[in-house]
Amino acid sequence: MSDATADAQNEAGKVLAADGTPLKKSLRRALRTQKMRALLLIAPLLIFVVVTFIAPILDMLFRSVENQIVSETLPRTVVELREWDEETGNLPDQVAWEAAYKDIFYAAERKLHTRLGTRLNYEQTGISSLFRKSGRGLDDIGEVYQDQFKDLDKSWDKGEPWASMMGSDAFNDAMSNWKKGDPLPQFEARAGIAEVLPETAAAYDWFARFQLTEEEKSLHKEEPWTLVHWALYKDLKAGDVSGYTGPGAEMLAEADALVDTPDFETIAIQDAFVEFDEDWADVEVWRTIKTYSPPYTSGYFLNAVDMQKSPTGPEMRDEDERIYGLLFKRTLFMSLVITFSCILLAYPVAYLLSNLPMRTANLLMILVLLPFWTSLLVRTSAWKVMLQQQGVINDVLVWLGLVNDADRLVMINNQFGTIVAMTHILLPFMILPMYSVMSTIPPSYVRAAKSLGATNWTTFWRVYFPQSVPGIGAGSILVFILAIGYYITPEIVGGTTGTFISNRIAYHISSSLNWGLAAALGSILLVVVLVLYWLYDRIVGIDNVKLGG
Incomplete structure (x- = not known):
């Protein structure tokens, strides 16, 4: 086939x-x-x-792990500090100080030095002001050299001679023909200038690109940064420019001769930094910069569990600085108390609603839903008025003679006030799942148990209650997860002892702007909730959680 x-x-x-x-x-x-x-x-x-x-x-x-601001803002300093041994107790060498001068100067021009100071200030108090002072004073270093070069030849303080010497002929021609409103030409360095003046070429390249791209100004009209004048001094002191014959060769030769004279004034970078702020002489400042120089860090998570990074590894913070462990324990404890309080109060209400005639139950359900129609802020503020020492509850207790006027109860700005207010606010979230489950339990089961001789208690405990457990589970999960993340109510009525970890997260997001620590705290809180959810599933079984039906 x-x-x-x-x-x-x-x-x-x-x-x-x-x-x-x-x-x-x-x-x-x-x-x-x-x-x-x-x-x-x-x-x-x-x-x-x-x-x-x-x-x-x-x-x-x-x-929660991102930390690129240090390495991106201080790239040269980070590289130099890798070779520095902070365990000796000595400050970094002169090369590291010069790298810090370049990095901070450029960061200050881009207005990034304050952001870096804020980031490092999370790890060591005072660094923020250190960077602000340094950013304002860095021009003083270069002005020492700028003034002397300008006294020698005023062309050193003008933009066009610098651009002619450092830029290519093609770039300078394009810059000369540029008119306002036209796109600025891209900077192109003169061939060979980097071999003659390496430090100056690098510094001028930063200046040129910054002026052209961010400031959108002509290099023929803008005088270079004082950093460029300092770099010129470094090159003239270290190298030989006698072989240079390009534009500005005569100016350069005169400047080279000036630098070699004994009267030429110089300033050490380290001395200038310490003069800005004496904290630069503190080894801890440089140690903090080095410790947090990697692009990713575990520092936020360590801070979130009351630890910190050190040259020898993670270590616990001082006793008086450990606050987050206490807040996590308090949050879990109070959330559990609020959940159990809601169960005790919601169960009889849900039982009553599920066993009343439908018409009556619907009318009473309006009272359960009524809080949802009232602002959360209003409800919380109402409890603050009721619970304060001159509030309604204390006035009633004094009137009944149960409490002396001089010994009024302190029920606000503490854990008690937070538990009371949050139980009231979250109670409907417990009642509704319970009611939806209880309303599906057939009344015939209870009647059958009683007809077989069971007492009211036995009927409830052995027949009715087990069938209502899924509603308790659903309400408990809902209330607990809502409670553990609440921050408005604890902020208003909690005071210093009734606040949650969520209040600290909100503070770092909106006030201190330490988003990394806030993210780490939020991540830990998320993990805790997932672990508790997993434990609940293992013990009770998530399949037993129902919202009715």
Whole structure:
């Protein structure tokens, strides 16, 4: 039998669709089309979840370890500090000081030095003001050299002679023909200038690119930074420029001769920095810069558990600086207390609603839902008025003679006030899941148990209560997760002893702007919630949690 005949027989044995396509292939195509249609239907919801839920969580996790601001703002200093042994107690060498001068000068021009100071200030108090002072005073170093070069030849203080010497002929021609409103030409260094004046070429390149791209100004009209004059001094002192014959060669030769004279005034970078702020002479400042120079750090997570990075590794903070461990314990404890308080108060209410006639139950349910129609801030403020020492509750207790006027109860700005206010606010979230489950329990079960001789208590405990447990579980999870992340109510009524870890997270986000630490605290809180959720699933079983039905 030939192959063609065999193929024809196999094809003839297949079940075909109406259009002649094999049925199996046609079904696969139809299923693929249905899947694509289903995917397109859920795509908006999927995108919404990714953008509003998954992406923020991933961003939070990234911010909790991201630390690139140090290495990006002080790139040369970071490289030099790698070879510095901070254990000796000696300050870094002169090369590191000069690298810091260049980095901070450039950062100050871009207004980034204060951000860096704020970041390092999280690790060592006082560094923020240190960088602010240094940013304002760095011009003083270069002005020592700028003034002497200018006294020698005023051209050193003008933009065009510098641009002619440091830039290529093509760039200078384009710069000369440039008119305001036209795109600025891209800076191109003169061939060979980097070999003659390496420090100056590098410093002028920073200046030129900054002026052209960020300031959008002509290099023929802008005098160079004082940093460029300092770099020129370094090159003239270290090298030989006698072989240079390009533009500005005569000026350069005169400056070279000036630098070699004994009357030429110089200033040590280290002395200048210490004059800005004596804290630069503190080894701890440089140790902090080196410790937090990697682009990623565990420092935020260590701070979140009352630890800190040190040259020898992680170590505990001083006793009086440990606050986050206490806040985490307090948050978990008070959230559990609030959850149990809600269970005790919500269970009888839900039981009553589920066993009343539907018309009456619906009317009473309005009272349960009424708090949702009132502002959270109003409800919390009302408790502050009621619980204060001159508030309604204390006045009633004094009027009844249960409390002396001089010994009024302190029920606000503490844990008690937070528990009372949050129990009231979260109570509806416990009642509704309980009610939805209890309303599905058939009354015939209770009647059957009683008809068999069971007492009211036995009927409730052995028959009714086990069927209501899924509602308790659903309400408990909902209330606990809401409570552990609350911060508005504890902020208003909690005082110093009733605040949660979420209040500290909100503080770091809105006030201290320490987003890395806030992200680390939020990540730890997320992990704690997931662990508790996992434990609940192992002990109770998440399948037993129901919202009714």
